[in-house]
Amino acid sequence: MQSYHIAKHEGIENLALTQEATIPQPKRGQVLVRMRAASLNFRDLLVVKGLYPGPFPSQLIPCSDGAGEVVSVGEDVSEFVVGDRVCGLFHQDWIAGDMKDEHMANDLGGSSHGVLSQYRVFEKHGIIKMPSNLTFEEAATLPCAGLTAYHALAQNGIKHVGPSQSVLVIGTGGVSIFAAQFAVAAGAKVIVVSSSDEKLEKAKSLGAQHLINYSKTPNWQEKVREIVPNGVDHVIEVGGAGTLQRSLQSVKRGGQVHMIGLLAQKDPNDNFDVGMSVLFSGAILRGFIVGSRAMFEDMVKTIENNDIHPVVDKVFSFDQAQEAFKHMESQKHVGKVVIRID
Ligand SMILES: NC(=O)c1ccc[n+]([C@@H]2O[C@H](COP(=O)([O-])OP(=O)(O)OC[C@H]3O[C@@H](n4cnc5c(N)ncnc54)[C@H](OP(=O)(O)O)[C@@H]3O)[C@@H](O)[C@H]2O)c1
Structure with a gap:
C-alpha cells in the first residue's frame, strides 16, 4: 500500500x-x-x-x-x-x-x-x-x-444559531465556508468578509446575503454595523489577533465570538487592549478545538x-x-x- x-x-x-x-x-x-x-x-x-x-x-x-x-x-x-x-x-x-x-x-x-x-x-x-x-x-x-463550524454554530453553544440571528463569517476558507452554509441552512442572516470579490460571489451563491471586501474596506466593522446596527449574534473568528478588535466591534452585547483560528497577524503599531475591548463589548469569547x-x-x-x-x-x-x-x-x-x- x-x-x-x-x-x-x-x-x-x-x-x-x-x-x-x-x-x-x-x-x-x-x-x-x-x-x-x-x-x-x-x-x-x-x-x-x-x-x-x-x-x-x-x-x-x-x-x-x-x-x-x-x-x-x-x-x-x-x-x-x-x-x-x-x-x-x-x-x-x-x-x-x-x-x-x-x-x-x-x-x-x-x-x-x-x-x-x-x-x-x-x-x-x-x-x-x-x-x-x-x-x-x-x-x-x-x-x-x-x-469545527458545526460546533461553533449548532453544538454546545451558549446560544445556537437560528432564524432572525446574524452570523459574521471572516474569510472564505474551509471552516468559514462551512459556517456560512450551516448558518444559511439555519435561516440566519449571513455576512461574509473576504479579500476578494470573486470569492465573495461564491459565498453569495451559497446564500450569504451581505458581502464585504476587507481589502477595499479595511474598517469592515463599520459596514457590519450599517447592516446590523445592534451588532451580530455570532462571529466566526478565524483571524485571531489581527481581526479580533474588529470582530468585537461587530458583535452585539451578549453575542458570541467563536475563537477558532489565528490566520491574521496583529499590526505591531496597534495598541488594541483585549481585556478592555472584551469588557466593553459585552461579548462572549469562546475557544474550542x-x-x-x-x-x-x-x-x-x-x-x-x-x-x-x-x-x-x-x-x-x-x-x-x-x-x-x-x-x-x-x-x-x-x-x-x-x-x-x-
Ligand atoms: N479551533 C479549531 O478547532 C480549528 C479547526 C479548524 C481550523 N482552525 C483554524 O482556523 C483557521 C482557518 O482554518 P481553515 O483550514 O479554514 O483555513 P483555510 O481554508 O486555509 O482558510 C484560509 C482563508 O482565510 C482567510 N484569511 C487569511 N488571512 C486572513 C486575514 N488576515 N484576515 C481575514 N481572513 C484571512 C482567507 O480567505 P479570504 O481570502 O476570503 O479572506 C484565506 O483564504 C486556521 O487558523 C486554522 O488553524 C481551528
Whole structure:
C-alpha cells in the first residue's frame, strides 16, 4: 500500500510517497478502511512546516480529514460491515460531553498518524458513517473543518444559531465556508468578509446575503454595523489577533465570538487592549478545538436533512499531494482542497 509520510517537518517538499509491503489487518474492535479521499486544513500546512506543536509519531502520515470504505472488520465489531462509507474522527477518543485534556492525545495527522494513505486501521469508535448524500470527496472535508463550524454554530453553544440571528463569517476558507452554509441552512442572516470579490460571489451563491471586501474596506466593522446596527449574534473568528478588535466591534452585547483560528497577524503599531475591548463589548469569547463524535452524528443528520454539499474548490490526484498543499498555501481556494486517494 502507498502512504505519504513527513520525513522532516521542514516544508511541503518533505512530503514523501512511500510503498509499504503489507496492508495492516484489523484486530479485535478495529476496522480497516480503504481511504478514498483526504482534504487539507490550515493545520496540515502548519504540521508539515514544523509550525504546529508536537510531539508527532516518527514519519507522520499527515492529514486529519478523510473518507473511505470499510474493507474488513476485526472481532467484536458489529457497528460496521464491509462496504460501509465512513469518515475518521479528528479527535479519535472524544466521544461525547465536554472536551478533556486526554482527548488531545489521539488526533489524526497530529499526535497520531493521519489519513493520507490508501489504508488505515481505526478503533471502531474512531470512525462514523458519512452522510448518505455525499461523495467520498465531499465527506472527506467534514472531520475537522465541517465539525469545527458545526460546533461553533449548532453544538454546545451558549446560544445556537437560528432564524432572525446574524452570523459574521471572516474569510472564505474551509471552516468559514462551512459556517456560512450551516448558518444559511439555519435561516440566519449571513455576512461574509473576504479579500476578494470573486470569492465573495461564491459565498453569495451559497446564500450569504451581505458581502464585504476587507481589502477595499479595511474598517469592515463599520459596514457590519450599517447592516446590523445592534451588532451580530455570532462571529466566526478565524483571524485571531489581527481581526479580533474588529470582530468585537461587530458583535452585539451578549453575542458570541467563536475563537477558532489565528490566520491574521496583529499590526505591531496597534495598541488594541483585549481585556478592555472584551469588557466593553459585552461579548462572549469562546475557544474550542473541533468537536466530539456525538456532535459529528448530529452534523451528519443536519447535512442529510438540508442536503448540504461541502464546497470543494479543487481535487488533486494522489500523486499530486505536494501540489495540493501548495494550492492550499496560496490561499486562492474557496472552501476545501481535496486529494483523491486512488
Ligand atoms: N479551533 C479549531 O478547532 C480549528 C479547526 C479548524 C481550523 N482552525 C483554524 O482556523 C483557521 C482557518 O482554518 P481553515 O483550514 O479554514 O483555513 P483555510 O481554508 O486555509 O482558510 C484560509 C482563508 O482565510 C482567510 N484569511 C487569511 N488571512 C486572513 C486575514 N488576515 N484576515 C481575514 N481572513 C484571512 C482567507 O480567505 P479570504 O481570502 O476570503 O479572506 C484565506 O483564504 C486556521 O487558523 C486554522 O488553524 C481551528
